[in-house]
Amino acid sequence: MIEAKSGNGRFVHKLWHVLIQRVPDSFNIFMPLHRVLDITLPINNKLPVWPGDLGILVEPSARIVDGAPANLSRIEMGSHTGTHIDAPFHFVLNGRTVDKIPLALLMGKARVIEVPDGKQAIDSTIVESIDPGLERVLFKTQNSKRYSSKFIQDFVALTPNGASALVEKGAKLVGIDYLSIETYGSKEHETHHILLRSGVVIIEGLSLKNIEPGDYELIALPLKIEGGDGAPARVVLRSL
Numbered sequence: 001m002i003e004a005k006s007g008n009g010r011f012v013h014k015l016w017h018v019l020i021q022r023v024p025d026s027f028n029i030f031m032p033l034h035r036v037l038d039i040t041l042p043i044n045n046k047l048p049v050w051p052g053d054l055g056i057l058v059e060p061s062a063r064i065v066d067g068a069p070a071n072l073s074r075i076e077m078g079s080h081t082g083t084h085i086d087a088p089f090h091f092v093l094n095g096r097t098v099d100k101i102p103l104a105l106l107m108g109k110a111r112v113i114e115v116p117d118g119k120q121a122i123d124s125t126i127v128e129s130i131d132p133g134l135e136r137v138l139f140k141t142q143n144s145k146r147y148s149s150k151f152i153q154d155f156v157a158l159t160p161n162g163a164s165a166l167v168e169k170g171a172k173l174v175g176i177d178y179l180s181i182e183t184y185g186s187k188e189h190e191t192h193h194i195l196l197r198s199g200v201v202i203i204e205g206l207s208l209k210n211i212e213p214g215d216y217e218l219i220a221l222p223l224k225i226e227g228g229d230g231a232p233a234r235v236v237l238r239s240l
C-alpha cells in the first residue's frame, strides 16, 4: 500500500504511521489503518487431532491460587497440532526443517480464495482461475464451518493436479482450513510431495470462517523448533 503511493501521498502515509506510533494506545483516537485478523485455532484439549496423533495437553503445573509464586503450565502436543506449518522435512528425507524456512516466504501479500460449499476437492480447474505469479494462496472452504472436537474425514482438500497447477502458477505458499491439505486416506501423499519438493510452504489448520475472500498481508510464524518437521504457528492477516 505504501509502495502504491507516490510523492506527497507516500510522505503523508508515512507521517500518519509515525504519528500513530507516537500516540500511546490509551490516547489513540485514530482508527487503525490495517485491521489485524487472527486466523489461528485456539490450542486447547477440544481441538481435533489427526487420528493416531498425540492428544493435546495444556495442564497447570503451578498456580498462584495454590500458593505458587507464579502460574506455569505444561504443554504436550504433536508438531502438527492446530494451525501449523508443514516443513519439507515432513515428507522429504533431506528436506528443509521448519527452523530453516525463510521468514520472507511466511510474510507478505496473500489472497484468500473461497471454494464454494459442496466442492469436495480443490482441483486444477479451481487453480486455473488464480492469477499467475500470486505467491501466497489461502483456500477458504466449508471446512472452516465444520471445526469441532471430532475429527472429520471428508474435509475439502487439494488434489495432486491442483497442487501441480499451483506450482506451475508460481505459488510459494498455500494454506487450507483443515488439519491436512491432502485428501484423507491418501496412500502416496502426492499433494504433500508435489508442494514440499517444490519448496511450497504449507499452512494447515487455518480458521477462515469469518474472513472475506480477497487480498491481505499474511504473517505466519511457526515456533522455531530446531530440526522440526513442522510447528504450530500464530497466523494473522492484515487488511491492506
Ligand SMILES: [Zn+2]
Residues within 6 Å of the ligand: 086, 179, 180, 181, 192, 202, 204
Ligand atoms: Zn500436512
